[in-house]
Amino acid sequence: MNDKEVLHRYLRLRREDLLAKLDGVGDYDARRPLTPTGTNLLGLVKHVASVQLGYFGEVFGRPSGRDLPWFEDDAAPEADLWLTAEESREDIIELHHFSAAHTDATIEALPLDAVGEVPWWSPARRRVTLQQILVHMCVETAQHLGHADIxxxxxxxxxxxxxxxxxxxxxxxxxxxxxxxxxxxxARHALHT
Structure with a gap:
């Protein structure tokens, strides 16, 4: 396996693991806030699928054509991290699959040293390679998978x-x-030593 195949494999595995966190969970438990900041299972899947589309789409001049209204200026705060009542579990799972397919196509089409630009990063950091973005998304997906585990x-x-x-x-x-x-x-004993 070459370096690109290794990174791509890890990204695919973590995406699959994240989506699997929804298996056997009812709709309410998948979307309800489980931390004081509102973190929820479907919101994590929605977020990862959404940012993945940006990193492997816009950054490399390969826009997906997918409308993500939760990123609009008038969207609710952190709208990419939770679901409205109108958004369904099926919508988010379909988005996840769409994002994965679009991402996989970009990774397969470009070499690791392909150059892109991340417009939402600071000017000093904007110029990136596919390898950097692959590593970035492996790490981001794994981080959110850890949240989903908990x-x-x-x-x-x-x-x-x-x-x-x-x-x-x-x-x-x-x-x-x-x-x-x-x-x-x-832990209690440590307080007294």
Whole structure:
């Protein structure tokens, strides 16, 4: 595998993992705010799909033609991070697939050293290569996947890539409770040392 294929593979995997965080979650739990700042599962998918379209579209002169009203000047604050009542789960999943296909086409069409310009970055940083943007989006997608991991755990206790994830300890509910108590005890004890 060459460098572009490696980066592209990681981006695809993280996109798939992010979308999979919606599996088995009801519509309300997928869109409701789970943190004081309003972070929610569908909003994370919407955000990543939206910014991916910009980075692999506009930046390299390959606009998607997709209208993203949540980026308009009169849009509600952080409208790319949550869904209105009129926006459906299906709308966001379709956007995710559309964004992935458009991104994949750009990555396949251009060499890693292809030059683009990020108009929303400062003038000193605007000139970029496809490699920089691939790394940027791998990192951004992984960051939001981490947010989604925590949100999903808050919703129903699911962690990682599910029950067979080799990176997640396999514990019973009682074992997790005991582990939680150990961590809590250590934290409280640290306050007195």
């Amino acid at each position: 949100l999903r755990e808050l919703v129903d206790g699911s962690t990682g890539r599910g029950q067979n994830d080799p990176n997640m300890p396999q514990r019973t509910a009682e074992e997790w409770k005991k582990h939680w108590e150990e961590v809590e005890t250590a």
